[in-house]
Ligand SMILES: [Zn+2]
């Protein structure tokens with residue numbers, strides 16, 4: 001499925017099978033999960049995507065071919081291996097960020113399904129350095145949402161350090177996964193949904209949240225940290241008011257509406273606002289090791305590839321209470 005123009009629906013097209021270059025794997029795509037970022041790209045909220053573009057950065061597939069000119073690290077994957085391909089698709093390896101293991105901030109980073117073609121397709125090529133082996137405990141469909149919602153959510157979670165009382169604003173796919181990890185780690189979850197979203201609050205409580213309410217409400221006690229997954233800037237000052245002295249507010253999304261101004265006193269006393277960008281390989285590896293221990297459960301709804309537009313529209317309209325996963329060559 002091709003994005004030919006920002007703002008237009010994806011078009012089903014026949015395109016030539018991609019050829020793997022040096023260091024790349026040719027992967028037969030099994031499934032690809034849909035992410036909110038895909039919507040941001042279609043809507044033009046992320047500037048200058050490659051066009052035409054194959055979206056999709058939560059890809060599960062099998063290695064179909066490894067070129068003979070593969071080069072270094074040839075041993076990490078073999079033909080037939082199951083492989084997970086995430087959002088971070090390429091970095092230069094030698095900028096100051098890459099050299100300090102912060103490749104998520106690389107100046108020249110390229111992203112799967114944004115600057116390079118992704119997984120809404122039968123085949124894709126991927127730089128083997130950024131591909132992951134996936135835990136055997138999960139099927140292809142179930143594991144796909146771990147590749148973005150899970151990994152980026154995990155990076156947000158890590159930024160909250162040893163916070164015990166953890167607020168989560170926007171109780172969608174990422175929150176659903178991260179709350180399971182936090183509860184596994186014996187932390188207390190305070191879930192904030194859209195005001196009046198009783199169903200969302202109920203499902204957060206079912207998952208084990210000690211409190212659930214609207215984002216316009218204050219929690220019964222001050223929080224040690226909060227993660228904001230909803231792309232709503234006004235939640236930043238709201239979350240700052242909900243955290244205790246020294247508390248951290250982590251903005252976990254790639255796009256957010258403007259943050260309204262707020263009095264300095266809300267930030268005072270060493271409260272911190274930070275954002276999370278992309279992922280490092282270390283985040284991915286740690287997270288995939290942790291997932292089967294929890295064990296993390298994903299909630300998915302499958303769509304055939306040709307119905308990618310339907311999946312995106314349902315996601316946009318808030319009609320999905322689970323992660324949409326496009327099924328391509330699932331066997
Ligand atoms: Zn994503």
Ligand SMILES: [Zn+2]
Pocket residue numbers: 091092093094095096097098099103105106107108109
């Ligand atoms: Zn770099």
